[in-house]
Amino acid sequence: MVSKKFEFYxxxxxxxxxxxxxxxxxxxxxxxxxxxPYVYSFLCEWIGxxxxxxxLLVLSIPTTIKGKKRPIGYYLDPYFQGLKIxxxxxxxxxxxxxxxxxxxxxxxxxxxxxxxxSMMLPLMRFSTxxxxxxxxxxxxxxxxxxxxxxxxxxxxGAFLVTLSxxxxxxxxxxxxxxxxNGCFTVYTTFMKKLQEISENGKKNDSLNLRFWSxxxxxxxLSIMLTPFLDKTRIEMIxxxxxxxxIFIFFTVNMGFAFLSYVMYIRALGKGKMSIVNAVVSxxxxxxxxxxxxxxxxxxxxxxxxxxxxxLWIIKIVGTIFVIVGILALSISEVxxxxxxxxxxxxxxxxxxxxxxxxxxxxxxxxxxxYDYVVKLRIRTLGKTYNIIVREIEKIKxxxxxxxxxxxxxxxxx
Amino acid sequence: MGKIxxxxxxxxEIGKSEHxxxxxxxxxxxxxxxxxxxxxxxxxxxxxxxxxxxxxxTVKYIHKIDGVKxxxxxxxxxxLKQEG
Numbered sequence: 001m002v003s004k005k006f007e008f009y010x011x012x013x014x015x016x017x018x019x020x021x022x023x024x025x026x027x028x029x030x031x032x033x034x035x036x037p038y039v040y041s042f043l044c045e046w047i048g049x050x051x052x053x054x055x056l057l058v059l060s061i062p063t064t065i066k067g068k069k070r071p072i073g074y075y076l077d078p079y080f081q082g083l084k085i086x087x088x089x090x091x092x093x094x095x096x097x098x099x100x101x102x103x104x105x106x107x108x109x110x111x112x113x114x115x116x117x118s119m120m121l122p123l124m125r126f127s128t129x130x131x132x133x134x135x136x137x138x139x140x141x142x143x144x145x146x147x148x149x150x151x152x153x154x155x156x157g158a159f160l161v162t163l164s165x166x167x168x169x170x171x172x173x174x175x176x177x178x179x180x181n182g183c184f185t186v187y188t189t190f191m192k193k194l195q196e197i198s199e200n201g202k203k204n205d206s207l208n209l210r211f212w213s214x215x216x217x218x219x220x221l222s223i224m225l226t227p228f229l230d231k232t233r234i235e236m237i238x239x240x241x242x243x244x245x246i247f248i249f250f251t252v253n254m255g256f257a258f259l260s261y262v263m264y265i266r267a268l269g270k271g272k273m274s275i276v277n278a279v280v281s282x283x284x285x286x287x288x289x290x291x292x293x294x295x296x297x298x299x300x301x302x303x304x305x306x307x308x309x310x311l312w313i314i315k316i317v318g319t320i321f322v323i324v325g326i327l328a329l330s331i332s333e334v335x336x337x338x339x340x341x342x343x344x345x346x347x348x349x350x351x352x353x354x355x356x357x358x359x360x361x362x363x364x365x366x367x368x369x370y371d372y373v374v375k376l377r378i379r380t381l382g383k384t385y386n387i388i389v390r391e392i393e394k395i396k397x398x399x400x401x402x403x404x405x406x407x408x409x410x411x412x413x
Numbered sequence: 414m415g416k417i418x419x420x421x422x423x424x425x426e427i428g429k430s431e432h433x434x435x436x437x438x439x440x441x442x443x444x445x446x447x448x449x450x451x452x453x454x455x456x457x458x459x460x461x462x463x464x465x466x467x468x469x470x471t472v473k474y475i476h477k478i479d480g481v482k483x484x485x486x487x488x489x490x491x492x493l494k495q496e497g
Binding site: 335336337352354361363364365366369373402403404405406408409410 | 418419420438444445446447448449450451452453456485486487488489490491492493494
């Protein structure tokens with residue numbers, strides 16, 4: 001038996017691990033294979049889209065899991081039921097997510113062309129703080145002190161780790177902080193929203209969400225890249241697209257990206273956006289040993305690392321901040337059972353009302369001594385009090401509330 | 414036919430909690446075991462195919478665990494749950 005909490009942190013952490021893999025591959029590819037960023041992104045997105053479709057088709061192959069017929073993709077996301085075309089509200093959000101992602105990608109390339117990209121990476125980390133604010137607005141709830149502390153610790157830690165001695169100009173700061181972080185925040189919010197809405201009673205699965213958002217991202221990015229594609233670049237794309245070496249490189253590269261996004265989207269469905277993002281920041285820490293590995297494997301591509309001692313101290317301090325923050329987030333969680341008795345007159349519709357209260361993980365109408373069993377999952381015990389006193393007591397008909405904080409729990413996934 | 418889920422609230426004798434917990438975790442129908450503070454000590458969630466199976470599990474197994482003082486079974490009639 002493992003806990004659900006474990007699943008959430010597992011998804012977010014491994015999403016971060018896969019990010020560090022494809023970031024390293026990107027660094028290699030941009031230096032050794034396709035030095036032109038425009039050509040690189042064009043190839044990366046299109047080959048990525050093709051391979052993503054291939055992955056999805058393979059994952060759609062039906063197999064028998066626990067006696068039921070299910071596609072292989074069930075292992076990656078239990079909601080996956082094969083490739084499906086998004087409709088209605090889902091389509092709007094996926095389209096939106098694809099568009100903002102393409103804006104952020106193109107902005108990145110434009111910014112890289114006139115400024116020092118080494119300063120953009122640390123500033124990108126601040127989107128977690130934007131997400132913290134959006135979580136705060138969405139959940140109509142003041143984040144607990146431990147949440148704010150941990151998320152700030154991770155964000156500032158990640159800022160320190162990625163810091164390097166680059167030139168910094170006000171344009172880069174504005175572009176990174178406003179456009180790129182803004183786009184990323186909107187993308188994450190849309191993905192979170194997509195996890196909550198369902199079409200015809202069917203929930204959106206992360207595999208389809210990844211594919212269709214990539215589909216719209218690729219389309220809109222290609223349109224925006226068109227003015228930059230001159231004759232030499234087009235020739236380069238034509239030549240490289242059908243090169244097997246390049247194709248294999250991007251298949252692996254986008255395979256990591258695929259896994260990372262699927263896990264990221266699934267984690268978003270299970271917890272707060274700011275926390276998922278903070279945990280994914282582990283890739284910053286992993287980036288350091290991976291870069292060393294890169295230097296070892298391809299010394300002619302990666303410049304040998306020669307930071308001075310001062311910068312190393314800053315990086316180590318940043319790493320400690322990131323790890324401590326993630327640990328603090330994962331340890332501080334309180335669950336409780338609340339048992340309710342209601343007077344028979346008011347027994348209607350209470351189930352729905354209770355379920356809508358923030359922090360309620362499940363509510364069951366039961367037959368026995370009590371009438372309802374509510375399960376809460378919150379950050380601090382003080383919040384339990386808030387939920388019980390402010391929300392549950394407001395509901396008419398409840399005559400007895402019994403709260404049982406959980407000390408330790410085991411669950412089967 | 415669908416599965417029947419139920420919560421079983423258990424009062425445990427002092428000093429026997431570790432043993433009760435280990436025994437409960439061996440049961441195949443047990444989906445989660447939570448140690449709580451309050452009027453009960455352990456809340457177990459079970460999932461069975463029929464009421465007969467629930468009866469078997471409570472009377473023939475859980476009641477016989479050394480240290481289980483009293484149980485209260487609550488069968489779930491309807492439930493709203495966050496998936497994940």
